[in-house]
Amino acid sequence: MSVFATEHKSAPHYLDIAANTHGEEKGFLVVKALERLETRRPHVVEIGPGGGAAVGFLASRLREPRHGDGQVHLTLVEVPGVTSQALSRVVDEFNEVGSCELVHGLAQDLGSLLSRPADVVSASALVHEVYSYGGGYGGLHALIRILGSVIEPYGYFAYRDLFSVADRCLHERVTHAYDAPSWLRFLRMFTPRYLNHGKHSYHHIRDQVTARQDSRLVEVADLDVETCAVIGAPIGLFREIQRHYITFRDHVWRSGVLGFIPILDGELSAEWLDARTGHKLVHYILSSTEWLPRSCRDMLEALSEPYADHRTVDGDIFDLCTDLALDAFLAAAEQGDPVCERVWEEWSAREGRETYAYLTIDELITEFAVTSARANPSRPTVLLPSSAEDIVVRQRHYYNRYLTKRLANPLPDAKQLVLFRNIPVTDSRTLGEALGGVQESVGKHNLARVYAALNPGRG
Known part of the structure; x- marks a missing residue:
């Protein structure tokens, strides 16, 4: 089992800044669930609150008159040792409109952490955290079984994660080409470490990565960053490489080591x-750095405009300057520059071994439905979206624009959000409506698996 990167996950610049974004996206499914509940004092549980963005959003919505005076009790479940100053502040804000408590423990131990069953459980990116650090698929299935038992009948599980590759087996082999120096350098630094030390499923003989440059086979760790590489690998691995590059780029931006820091949060x-x-x-805004080639900074400044106490630039130009600077940064890290190497190792320790997205919406719904239906014979319930409207994909248009300009074979970047309902198996009407609602998202073979799980011993 991989060791959870507690120190890096709780670093102030990560939880209080980098991981404390998208509060509306993290919290809107919870609001949607609360609007459907008739419980007077609903119990909401958020797993992995991070910097509290979703807590703050929920508090702001509960202040609105249309939500009535029914007070919400919120339980936050965080990994032991992970703390955030931003979270402490929003907990105080939430206590003005409801009541909130913070407990520390693992998601797999949810049953023993809660004082009473939940009406709504919310989580973001929980699947890849549990898979990467909590026992792989076994840990994931254990968590799903627990969820069905801690959520009240007709309660909800609001889940948000990275979009996987739609309608494709992640082990399907494809060929991608890379010619951008920053991507090639990232490939040779990241991919061997991820495959050797990360928690992933790419161990089959057909999952072997092959790379060619100038028609000759080369090791990924020996890629020439000045030569186009044609690489064969499972499509899921390309998804991991692409997503890790994006999170790496954000991390380096926020560190200030490139000499410029984009404003990634708020209206701007x-x-x-x-x-x-x-x-x-x-x-x-500009930051001071000694190693970055002056030409990179000069080009960005020449193409920018002053705006109040900072500067603005066309996003396409900014992305081009960023990739030039990232290539210089990675080269410096490879050569042992202490500042660049430290920033690289910080990101690599925190996120470089994680498997970000490995369940399509079809697989996500199927695994939650099948596992939950078999979890508790004494009180059989199944986690399923109530309708098609409870399955949402939000495109990341800015990242997709960037990826399309840099990669020959970009994979769509998006977030997938699913609001599951804990439906008693005996409620044939509600169950029938839910099954009808997921037919556009779940393939026939997986629907057959769900039906079999709902009717054990009748097949």
Whole structure:
């Protein structure tokens, strides 16, 4: 079992800044669930609150008159040793509109951590955390079985995670090409470490990564960053490489080591020139750095405009400058520059071994339904979305625009959000409506698995 990176996961610059974003996206399914409940004092549980973005969003919504005076009790479950100053502040805010308590423990031990059953359980990116650090698929199935037992009948589980590869087996072999130096350098630094030390499922003989440059086979660790590489691998591995590059890029941005720091949160982070195509204006501030080639910084400044106490630039130009600077950064890290190497190792220890997205919506719904239906024979319930409206995919237009410009074979970047309901198996009407609602998202073979789990011994 991999060791959870507690120190890096609770670092102030991570939890209080980098992981404390997208509160509305993290919390809107919880609000949706609360609006459906008729419970006077609902019990909401959030697993892994991080910096408290979702807690703050929920508090702001509960202040609105339309939510009535029914007080919500919120239990926050965080990994032992992980703390956040930002979370402490929003807990105080929440206590003005409800009641909130913080407990420490693992998601797999949820049954022993809660003082009473939950009406709503919420989590973001929990699947990859449990898979990477909590026993792989076995740990994931154990968590699903626990969820069905701690959520009240007709209660909800609100889940948000990274979008996987739609309608494709993640072990399906495909060929991708890379020619951007920053991506090639990242490939040779990240991929061997991830495959050797990460928790992943790419161990079959057909999962072997093959790389060719100038028509000759080369090891990924020996890629030439000046030569286009043609790489064959499972599509899921390419998904991991792509997603890790994006999180790595964000981490290096926030560190200030590149000489510029984009404003990634708040209103200035979403000043769109064309939201539909992901084209935006980037606001950034300059930071001092000694190693970055002056030409990178000069180019960015020459193409930017002053704005109050910072600068702005077209997002496409900013991305180009970032990749040039990232290539220089990675080269410096490879050569042992202490600052660049430290920033690289910080990110690698925190996220470089994780498997980010490995369940499609089809697989996610199926595994939760089948495992939960078999979990508690004395009180049989099944976790299923009530309707098609409870399955949402939100595109990351800015990242998709960037990926399309940099990669020959970009994979769509998005978040998938599913609101599961804990439906008693004996309620044939509600169950029938739910099964009808998921037919567009779940394939026939997986639907057959769900039906078999709901009717044990009748097949």
